[in-house]
Amino acid sequence: MAVDYEKKGKIAIMTINRPEARNALGADVSREMNEAMVDFRDDPNLWVAIITGAGDKAFSAGADIKGFARGLDSSGAAAAEPARTVERVRADQIWKPFIAAINGYALGGGLELAMTCDIRIAAEHAELGQPEINIGIIAGAGGTQRLPRFVPRAMAAKILLTGERISAQEALRIGLVSDVVPLDQLMPTAMQIAETICQKAPLSVRATKQAMIQGYNLPLNEGLQLEHELAVGLRSTKDRAEGVRAFVEKRAPVFKAE
Ligand code: COO
Numbered sequence: 001m002a003v004d005y006e007k008k009g010k011i012a013i014m015t016i017n018r019p020e021a022r023n024a025l026g027a028d029v030s031r032e033m034n035e036a037m038v039d040f041r042d043d044p045n046l047w048v049a050i051i052t053g054a055g056d057k058a059f060s061a062g063a064d065i066k067g068f069a070r071g072l073d074s075s076g077a078a079a080a081e082p083a084r085t086v087e088r089v090r091a092d093q094i095w096k097p098f099i100a101a102i103n104g105y106a107l108g109g110g111l112e113l114a115m116t117c118d119i120r121i122a123a124e125h126a127e128l129g130q131p132e133i134n135i136g137i138i139a140g141a142g143g144t145q146r147l148p149r150f151v152p153r154a155m156a157a158k159i160l161l162t163g164e165r166i167s168a169q170e171a172l173r174i175g176l177v178s179d180v181v182p183l184d185q186l187m188p189t190a191m192q193i194a195e196t197i198c199q200k201a202p203l204s205v206r207a208t209k210q211a212m213i214q215g216y217n218l219p220l221n222e223g224l225q226l227e228h229e230l231a232v233g234l235r236s237t238k239d240r241a242e243g244v245r246a247f248v249e250k251r252a253p254v255f256k257a258e
Pocket of ligand 1: 020021022024025057058061062063064065066067105107108109110131132134138139140141
């Protein structure tokens with residue numbers, strides 16, 4: 001399989017499994033990642049997803065450049081645009097949260113995939129970048145739009161326009177990742193974050209992500225209206241009643257996404 005998909009309790013783990021090609025995002029990866037995304041979205045027993053890469057070299061080195069080469073016509077022009085591997089696999093259109101566990105290089109479509117996730121944590125040796133301009137294309141799977149929204153414009157421009165990689169520590173400094181940990185702590189840390197989220201009210205978690213993402217590009221008043229509508233929608237849930245009751249009874253709540 002090009003993407004290993006496993007379930008651990010309420011947590012889905014999607015592992016890009018082409019370590020021999022630094023987990024490059026070929027058509028097989030795109031297809032299998034989409035299948036995993038749809039299953040995760042639709043399985044009521046799954047509440048949080050982790051995306052990572054196989055091996056210790058790369059999360060993903062991006063779109064499969066050799067696939068482009070195979071697609072070049074006799075003139076050497078691209079017979080077709082690079083597969084929009086990351087755009088077809090939109091974690092930021094699913095309101096359940098995603099954690100990217102960056103276990104090495106996250107380049108091009110690999111970083112663009114990680115930026116569709118909500119939380120990004122990186123191993124100490126990881127390197128991140130958008131090197132697409134080295135091969136005559138652009139960061140066309142969201143990189144030119146998300147990176148300037150996620151980090152200061154001058155830093156985004158430097159990364160996008162030089163194509164140079166940054167270290168995990170630099171990514172932490174500019175806020176592109178939330179944590180940098182030793183490689184052997186990467187998945188335990190991702191699992192710990194996922195398990196923490198799984199202890200919260202799932203409908204509240206999803207409404208919070210939806211408000212953050214849909215509200216991000218709205219004028220403040222419209223964003224506040226969206227937040228209000230989502231908050232009102234939670235008032236009648238059984239989870240809200242359970243959360244309040246558990247507080248009063250001084251016990252841990254048992255949430256059921258109801
Ligand atoms: C890569 C790297 C910096 C890794 O460098 P390493 O020195 O650790 O490993 P190699 O360069 O030797 O690569 C190992 C292996 O993976 C090799 O194959 P073989 O020669 O058959 O052993 C590479 O050709 C292959 N590999 C690595 N990345 C890719 C790949 N095959 C297909 N596609 C990709 N992406 O050296 C490096 O710089 N890779 C290219 C990074 C890059 O430019 N990514 C952007 C692609 S375009 C895109 O993502 C567009 C989105 C819209 C990672």
